[in-house]
Amino acid sequence: MSGNQPVVIKKVKKVIGGGHHGGAWKVAYADFVTAMMAFFLLMWLINTTSPEQKRGIADYFAPASVSRSTQGSDGLLGGTAFQDDGARASGSNRQIDEELSTAENQRTKSGTSINSEAQGGVPSKDALLEAQAKRNAATFASAEASLRQALQDLPDYAELSKNIIIDTNEDGLNIQLVDQEGRAMFSGSSAEPLPRTQHLLSTVAKVIEQLPNQITIAGHTDSAAPPKAGYSNWELSADRANAARRILDKSGIDSDRIFQVSGKGDREPLYPDDPDLPANRRISITLMPAKPVMPSDYELQ
Helix, strand or coil: CCCCCCCCCCCCCCCCCCHHHCCHHHHHHHHHHHHHHHHHHHHHHHHHCCHHHHHHHHHHHCCCCCCCCCCCCCCCCCCCCCCCCCCCCCCCCHHHHHHHHHHHHHHHHCCCCCCHHHHCCCCCHHHHHHHHHHHHHHHHHHHHHHHHHHHHCCCCHHHHHHHEEEEEECCEEEEEEECECCECCECCCCCCECHHHHHHHHHHHHHHCCCCCCEEEEEECCCCCCCCCCCCHHHHHHHHHHHHHHHHHHCCCCHHHEEEEEECCCCCCCCCCCCCCHHHCEEEEEECCCCCCCCCCCCCC
């Protein structure tokens, strides 16, 4: 053999099973068929489930909570570490710092900032009273709206609306059942409430029964003395207030919520310039404002 003769290397390609294209297409086809089966099964399930079941499935896959923190975790350490060194040592709990700073700024702007060292973070008297006043206002506004709606549902509301006055003042939510010319709340000069009075008191009781506030009931008369000898406006107004209390009690109002029942006679007329006006004869039911609840050893500053 000559030393200048070229060396020829022959490569032989071996095909192991599967024919001309090998077996990879079978795996791809199997994946495709499986995916199509899953797709049509999903379409069938969606078509057969009710809207309630769909909402339940969506709620199941929805995240239970989302962390508001933009860095690290939102737990106890908030992305920081105890050690001075380490990957997370230089981080800071930015979310807590920002919330504390915002809360402090709000307290300072509202004039309710207090000495945290002396009070240990306890709010001041003004802050507590202001917060309670806002809660009372919201409670009374909701109760007034509910009461007016309940009265509008009465079949004879057009006439009964002239005998009821609802307003809010410093004493609380005041509900007054007043006499009108030719349409009294009690029978003559007695303490016996008429059927429409009982109906009105029962309607009022259904609304105020849902509230925890204590209740005062006061009876008022006009300046005319009752015809019964030895029976003054003091007795008449007190008996009418007590009659209203019995109806409220029968309608479901807890007796422990009744703070006071009094007869004012003709001393607090609704129209002082006309003490003989029938509207001065009335029953006042007042929901007292709630007071802040504090520990017995708490000292207001």
